[in-house]
Amino acid sequence: MYNSHNGKVPVPTLERLATYLRYLIDLEQSHIETISSAEVERQTGINAAQFRKDLSYFGEFGKPGVGYNVIDLQSRIAHILKIDREQRVILVGAGNLGSALIGYPGLKEHRFNLVAVFDNSASKIGRPLWELQIQDIATLKEANATLEARIAILAVPATAAQKAADALVEAGVTAILNFAPILLRVPPSVYVRNVSFLQELAVLSYHLSAAPEN
Amino acid sequence: MYNSHNGKVPVPTLERLATYLRYLIDLEQSHIETISSAEVERQTGINAAQFRKDLSYFGEFGKPGVGYNVIDLQSRIAHILKIDREQRVILVGAGNLGSALIGYPGLKEHRFNLVAVFDNSASKIGRPLWELQIQDIATLKEANATLEARIAILAVPATAAQKAADALVEAGVTAILNFAPILLRVPPSVYVRNVSFLQELAVLSYHLSAAPEN
DNA sequence: TAGATTGTTAATCGATTAACAATC
DNA sequence: TAGATTGTTAATCGATTAACAATC
Numbered sequence: 001m002y003n004s005h006n007g008k009v010p011v012p013t014l015e016r017l018a019t020y021l022r023y024l025i026d027l028e029q030s031h032i033e034t035i036s037s038a039e040v041e042r043q044t045g046i047n048a049a050q051f052r053k054d055l056s057y058f059g060e061f062g063k064p065g066v067g068y069n070v071i072d073l074q075s076r077i078a079h080i081l082k083i084d085r086e087q088r089v090i091l092v093g094a095g096n097l098g099s100a101l102i103g104y105p106g107l108k109e110h111r112f113n114l115v116a117v118f119d120n121s122a123s124k125i126g127r128p129l130w131e132l133q134i135q136d137i138a139t140l141k142e143a144n145a146t147l148e149a150r151i152a153i154l155a156v157p158a159t160a161a162q163k164a165a166d167a168l169v170e171a172g173v174t175a176i177l178n179f180a181p182i183l184l185r186v187p188p189s190v191y192v193r194n195v196s197f198l199q200e201l202a203v204l205s206y207h208l209s210a211a212p213e214n
Numbered sequence: 215m216y217n218s219h220n221g222k223v224p225v226p227t228l229e230r231l232a233t234y235l236r237y238l239i240d241l242e243q244s245h246i247e248t249i250s251s252a253e254v255e256r257q258t259g260i261n262a263a264q265f266r267k268d269l270s271y272f273g274e275f276g277k278p279g280v281g282y283n284v285i286d287l288q289s290r291i292a293h294i295l296k297i298d299r300e301q302r303v304i305l306v307g308a309g310n311l312g313s314a315l316i317g318y319p320g321l322k323e324h325r326f327n328l329v330a331v332f333d334n335s336a337s338k339i340g341r342p343l344w345e346l347q348i349q350d351i352a353t354l355k356e357a358n359a360t361l362e363a364r365i366a367i368l369a370v371p372a373t374a375a376q377k378a379a380d381a382l383v384e385a386g387v388t389a390i391l392n393f394a395p396i397l398l399r400v401p402p403s404v405y406v407r408n409v410s411f412l413q414e415l416a417v418l419s420y421h422l423s424a425a426p427e428n
Numbered sequence: 429t430a431g432a433t434t435g436t437t438a439a440t441c442g443a444t445t446a447a448c449a450a451t452c
Numbered sequence: 453t454a455g456a457t458t459g460t461t462a463a464t465c466g467a468t469t470a471a472c473a474a475t476c
Contacts, residue, residue, distance in 0.1 A: 010467065011417065018416035022395050036433065045397045048433095049469050056435060064434040065476040082419045089415070100314030106395070106412050112419075150422050151415070175418040181236050181320070183259045191421040193414050198320050200407050201303070201365070202232035203225065204389040205296045205326075207405040208364050224443065250457065262457095263445050270459060278458035279452040 013054045017077050019044055020051065024074040036067040086113050088147060090173070092164045093155035094119040094127075094134045097179060101153060102130055115147050120160065137167060144171040151175045158182045165192075227268045231291050233258055234265065238288040250281040300327050302361060304387070306378050307369035308333040308341075308348045311393060315367060316344055329361050334374065351381060358385040365389045372396045379406075 023043050027035060037048035044051075055061045058080055062068040078084040089112050091098050102114055117129050118137040125136045135143060152173045156164050161180035168176060175191045178184055181199075184192050237257050241249060251262035258265075269275045272294055276282040292298040303326050305312050316328055331343050332351040339350045349357060366387045370378050375394035382390060389405045392398055395413075398406050 012467070014417045014420050015413055017420075018410070018413040019395075021416070022412075038433080043397070047469065049471090050467090052433095052435060053468080060435070062434055063476055064474070065432045067433070080420065081416045082422055083416060087415075087419050087422075096314040096317040100310040101411065103310040104411060107415075110412055110415070112412075112415055151418050174423065175421055177414050177418055181233075183257070189423075191418060193418055195409070195411075195414060196232070197315065197318060197409075198236075198324055198326075199229055199232040200391050200409060201301075201321075201324070201326055202235070202295045202297055203228045204365050204391055204405060204407055205301050206228050206231075206294065207389055208296055208301075209388065209403075226443070252457080261445065263447090264443090266457095266459060267444080274459070276458055277452055278450070279456045281457070 009057045013057060014081070016044075016046055016050070016054050017081060019046065020054075021074060021077045021081070021083075024070055024077070027070045028074060033070055034067045035070055035073075037062075039067075083111050086111050087151055088113050088115045088149035089151045089153060090115060090140075090144065090147065090149045090168075091117045091153045091155065092119070092137060092140070092168065093153075093157075093160075093179075094121075094124050094129050095155065095157075098153070098155040099129060101155060102132070112151075115149055116143055118143075120156075137164065140167050141171040144173070149173065151177070153177045153179070154184075155179045223271045227271060228295070230258075230260055230264070230268050231295060233260065234268075235288060235291045235295070235297075238284055238291070241284045242288060247284055248281045249284055249287075251276075253281075297325050300325050301365055302327050302329045302363040303365045303367060304329060304354075304358065304361065304363045304382075305331045305367045305369065306333070306351060306354070306382065307367075307371075307374075307393075308335075308338050308343050309369065309371075312367070312369040313343060315369060316346070326365075329363055330357055332357075333370075351378065354381050355385040358387070363387065365391070367391045367393070368398075369393045 020040065023040070037051045040046065040051045041048040061073055061076060075084060091102055091114060094117050098117065102117065107114060117132050117134050118140050119125060119134050120137045124134045127134050150173060152168045154161060154164055154168070154176055158180045161178065161182050162184060165176060165184045165186055169186055169190055174189060176184065176186070178192055178194045181196050186192060234254065237254070251265045254260065254265045255262040275287055275290060289298060305316055305328060308331050312331065316331065321328060331346050331348050332354050333339060333348050334351045338348045341348050364387060366382045368375060368378055368382070368390055372394045375392065375396050376398060379390060379398045379400055383400055383404055388403060390398065390400070392406055392408045395410050400406060
């Protein structure tokens with residue numbers, strides 16, 4: 001049904017889809033019923049043709065001469081991204097970053113449900129983290145047999161990341177958001193996205209104009 | 215001197231440069247003196263020709279038949295990214311995410327020096343956050359007149375982001391790492407990178423294979 | 429109908445990768 | 453010298469954008 005074209009949707013398209021969705025939610029709350037691709041460009045900075053092309057991978061969404069129905073488009077994008085239903089997520093690594101991510105307010109709104117936190121540190125296991133209790137990473141597979149989360153957030157130090165990833169794969173996780181600055185070796189059936197805070201800062205740093213040499 | 219070719223370096227090249235740097239630091243600590251582009255590919259997953267091409271934007275770095283000197287390449291990449299010197303960074307938004315970022319251990323190692331934290335919440339201003347004290351965002355311009363930070367991390371709610379960005383620009387910041395899911399309108403001289411946790415999760419979610427419909 | 433805006437094709441642009449002469 | 457590996461050119465691949473016929 002979706003993506004009738006070929007099968008391969010560019011990743012940048014998927015990223016933009018998430019952006020469109022965010023703006024559509026705002027528009028709905030402003031009781032705006034219809035939007036044109038030109039207006040999307042004004043709001044998101046993404047080229048109008050790009051927007052229409054992105055949608056074209058998945059079907060037809062608008063009416064020529066009219067535009068797109070905000071609520072309809074919103075729900076169809078949510079469906080494409082599979083966030084029109086609850087997605088269970090587990091977190092590995094209960095350090096600063098992990099704790100911050102678990103408290104991220106947008107999570108629930110987007111129906112990502114953080115169902116368990118794991119760590120390998122004896123001093124953390126058993127402690128509460130928000131409304132969850134930190135579990136021993138050794139029990140990950142067992143715990144996920146019932147939880148059946150398919151998405152994991154990996155927020156452990158680089159040295160522990162590969163072992164943790166192996167455990168996640170073993171536990172049936174098929175999508176990993178990796179915050180460790182290391183190449184994870186996983187089976188091809190497992191999808192990994194890497195997020196690197198330092199990489200982002202380095203790119204910013206490069207763009208500083210006049211280099212203050214000291 | 216650097217980037218003698220044309221002037222425009224692709225952003226993906228800059229991102230990979232940061233990745234290479236990370237691995238080079240590891241290699242140095244393992245007392246490995248020389249590395250070939252083929253070995254870089256094995257370690258980072260980045261194509262060897264890509265690696266050589268990336269470097270070619272900035273000059274010549276290796277010896278044919280030999281490879282690259284780890285320490286030399288490391289310091290030259292650090293110089294290109296301007297992280298061979300201290301970079302002062304200010305944080306706006308002392309919520310969960312901001313607090314986590316400030317505690318990120320790799321920051322100091324990469325010579326990013328977080329010199330001040332600002333927030334607009336009366337309940338937070340004056341409180342300590344790690345070794346810093348949270349300051350009133352109203353004093354940002356004044357404070358940065360002496361700090362002279364050019365890089366800022368923006369970790370406030372979407373509704374507050376544009377105003378905060380305006381204040382940052384006004385205070386002389388020229389590079390912003392934006393965690394708010396909103397298009398910031400800034401002068402062309404200001405470089406913005408957007409990081410969206412939810413966007414990352416949405417792309418992961420899309421790639422889940424058999425959609426568990428309920 | 430006239431005006432607006434879509435969906436899609438074709439053109440452009442840019443990034444990745446393969447190939448190889450140059451060189452250590 | 454022979455073998456290895458670079459730097460760079462050329463070929464490929466993929467993504468963005470402009471243009472426009474189709475359509476509301």
